[in-house]
Amino acid sequence: MEILKQRILKEGICLPGNILKVDSFLNHQIDPQLIFAMGSEFTQRFADEKIDKVVTVEASGIAVAMAVAAELGTKLVFARKSRSLLMEEDRYSCSVNSFTKKETNTVSILKKFLFPGERILIVDDFLANGNAALGLCNIVEQGGGKVRGIGIVIEKSFMDGATKIRNAGYRLESLVQVKSLAGGKIEFL
Amino acid sequence: MEILKQRILKEGICLPGNILKVDSFLNHQIDPQLIFAMGSEFTQRFADEKIDKVVTVEASGIAVAMAVAAELGTKLVFARKSRSLLMEEDRYSCSVNSFTKKETNTVSILKKFLFPGERILIVDDFLANGNAALGLCNIVEQGGGKVRGIGIVIEKSFMDGATKIRNAGYRLESLVQVKSLAGGKIEFL
Numbered sequence: 001m002e003i004l005k006q007r008i009l010k011e012g013i014c015l016p017g018n019i020l021k022v023d024s025f026l027n028h029q030i031d032p033q034l035i036f037a038m039g040s041e042f043t044q045r046f047a048d049e050k051i052d053k054v055v056t057v058e059a060s061g062i063a064v065a066m067a068v069a070a071e072l073g074t075k076l077v078f079a080r081k082s083r084s085l086l087m088e089e090d091r092y093s094c095s096v097n098s099f100t101k102k103e104t105n106t107v108s109i110l111k112k113f114l115f116p117g118e119r120i121l122i123v124d125d126f127l128a129n130g131n132a133a134l135g136l137c138n139i140v141e142q143g144g145g146k147v148r149g150i151g152i153v154i155e156k157s158f159m160d161g162a163t164k165i166r167n168a169g170y171r172l173e174s175l176v177q178v179k180s181l182a183g184g185k186i187e188f189l
Numbered sequence: 190m191e192i193l194k195q196r197i198l199k200e201g202i203c204l205p206g207n208i209l210k211v212d213s214f215l216n217h218q219i220d221p222q223l224i225f226a227m228g229s230e231f232t233q234r235f236a237d238e239k240i241d242k243v244v245t246v247e248a249s250g251i252a253v254a255m256a257v258a259a260e261l262g263t264k265l266v267f268a269r270k271s272r273s274l275l276m277e278e279d280r281y282s283c284s285v286n287s288f289t290k291k292e293t294n295t296v297s298i299l300k301k302f303l304f305p306g307e308r309i310l311i312v313d314d315f316l317a318n319g320n321a322a323l324g325l326c327n328i329v330e331q332g333g334g335k336v337r338g339i340g341i342v343i344e345k346s347f348m349d350g351a352t353k354i355r356n357a358g359y360r361l362e363s364l365v366q367v368k369s370l371a372g373g374k375i376e377f378l
Contacts, residue, residue, distance in 0.1 A: 029266045029302045030251075032259035059247035059267065062219075066252050070221035077218045078248065113218045 001041055001175040005188055007034060008154070008176065014184040018156065019100060020126075026153065027060035027125055038175060039067025042123065042151040045173045049148040051121040053077065053114075055136055057096075057107050064153055065123040072121075077114070079107040079136060092142040094135040099128035099159070107132075109139050116144030127152040127174060130161025137170065154178060157189050190230055190364040194377055196223060197343070197365065203373040207345065208289060209315075215342065216249035216314055227364060228256025231312065231340040234362045238337040240310040242266060242303075244325055246285075246296050253342055254312040261310075266303070268296040268325060281331040283324040288317035288348070296321075298328050305333030316341040316363060319350030326359065343367060346378050 013021040025031040042064075054076040056065035062078050069076035082105065093108035122136045127150075137147045147170055155162055155174035158181075165172045177189035202210040214220040231253075243265040245254035251267050258265035271294065282297035309329045313321055316339075326336045336359055344351055344363035347370075354361045366378035 023299065024302070025264075028269065028299060029264055030255060030258070031264055032255055035255065036259065059251060059269075062248060062251045063255050066219060066221055066224065066255060069219070070225065075214075075218055075220050080217065080248075110212065110217060113213070 001038070003034070003037060004153070004176050008178075009186060012186055014181045014186065018128075018158070018181050020154065020156070020178065020181055020186065022154065026063075030063050032063075035063050036067045036071075038064050038153060039071050041175060042068045042121075042173065043071040046121055046149045046151065049121065049171075050119055051148060052118040053145075054121050054123055055079065055109070055140060056123045057081065057132055057136060060125040061123055064125060068121065068123055068151065076123075077109055079109045079139060081105040081107050092139045094138045096135040097129070097131050099131070100126070107135055107139070109143075111143060114140060114143030114145055118143075118145040119148045120145045121149050121151060122147060123151045125153045127155045127161045127165075127172075128159045130159075130164040133161065133165060134168065137168070149173060151175075156181075190227070192223070192226060193342070193365050197367075198375060201375055203370045203375065207317075207347070207370050209343065209345070209367065209370055209375065211343065215252075219252050221252075224252050225256045225260075227253050227342060228260050230364060231257045231310075231362065232260040235310055235338045235340065238310065238360075239308055240337060241307045242334075243310050243312055244268065244298070244329060245312045246270065246321055246325060249314040250312055253314060257310065257312055257340065265312075266298055268298050268328060270294040270296050281328045283327045285324040286318070286320050288320070289315070296324055296328070298332075300332060303329060303332030303334055307332075307334040308337045309334045310338050310340060311336060312340045314342045316344045316350045316354075316361075317348045319348075319353040322350065322354060323357065326357070338362060340364075345370075 054069040057079040091108040152174040180187040243258040246268040280297040341363040369376040
């Protein structure tokens with residue numbers, strides 16, 4: 001997605017540890033116009049999948065997921081994070097380790113918002129080690145849903161998340177693929 | 190806002206302690222169509238305020254704030270929560286006590302996303318004791334911005350947040366005002 005690449009090159013900031021900050025338009029300040037363009041792009045790419053519901057995780061995935069769900073005409077559900085390890089009976093949960101934040105959260109969705117047989121599109125802002133996306137797949141499948149695709153805004157292709165997801169048999173669509181952040185220089189695949 | 194009242198009566202769940210759960214359309218599962226209707230309503234109500242930017246707090250405020258910002262043609266910024274009490278130099282922070290979650294978080298916005306003189310609309314999903322909204326006002330004003338209004342989806346009018354906000358001189362617009370949740374019955378003003 002060319003306009004996204006240009007925006008990343010213009011506003012993205014590389015930090016030590018292979019961190020790419022895009023907080024001027026994606027995950028702190030948000031540019032709705034760009035987010036809706038992402039929503040349209042995902043909608044086109046997954047047009048043949050007859051999606052019933054969009055699933056993401058708070059907080060940075062919500063804006064993009066809402067743009068996708070609005071265009072698809074579906075609802076969305078965002079998994080909630082908590083540091084609690086209590087598994088409650090009324091929710092599906094999974095433990096997710098965040099690459100960027102170096103912390104482990106339990107993420108969960110209430111059972112009443114996931115149904116057997118639903119065709120689910122998972123949307124998230126970043127893909128690094130794949131833990132968040134695979135955790136969401138696990139939650140959806142606990143509820144009997146079918147993950148029909150995973151839509152990622154920025155894939156860090158130099159990490160193993162994309163390979164893990166494809167090896168697990170899921171369809172992955174990333175709007176941009178970052179090949180390298182070495183030396184503070186952003187290079188795309 | 191009549192369609193919102195009907196939706197709350199149909200799907201809202203009262204819990205002990207004056208909690209109103211609306212997680213089927215607002216803050217866990219999200220109905221984009223209803224959220225965009227809220228966005229249009231806020232846009233009309235604040236049409237005369239020449240808003241430059243929308244400010245909210247993660248996570249439940251993001252969807253509504255994005256709908257408002259999209260219609261106003263502005264960007265939005267969502268304040269991030271952390272349990273850390275460290276005040277970093279590059280951000281404006283405020284301590285906020287949550288009525289529903291019974292916990293205190295530091296919420297903050299990076300200084301580079303707030304400018305002196307900007308006309309700010311604050312948007313949030315619930316208003317109870319007013320701490321979150323007043324905390325956001327404080328953060329905006331630390332950056333020299335002007336709070337031109339506070340837009341709330343559901344005001345709990347039996348609590349003191351609305352009075353505190355109006356007494357502090359802010360313009361408050363709530364889409365629905367809940368008069369009472371006594372006995373598990375939802376009554377509007």
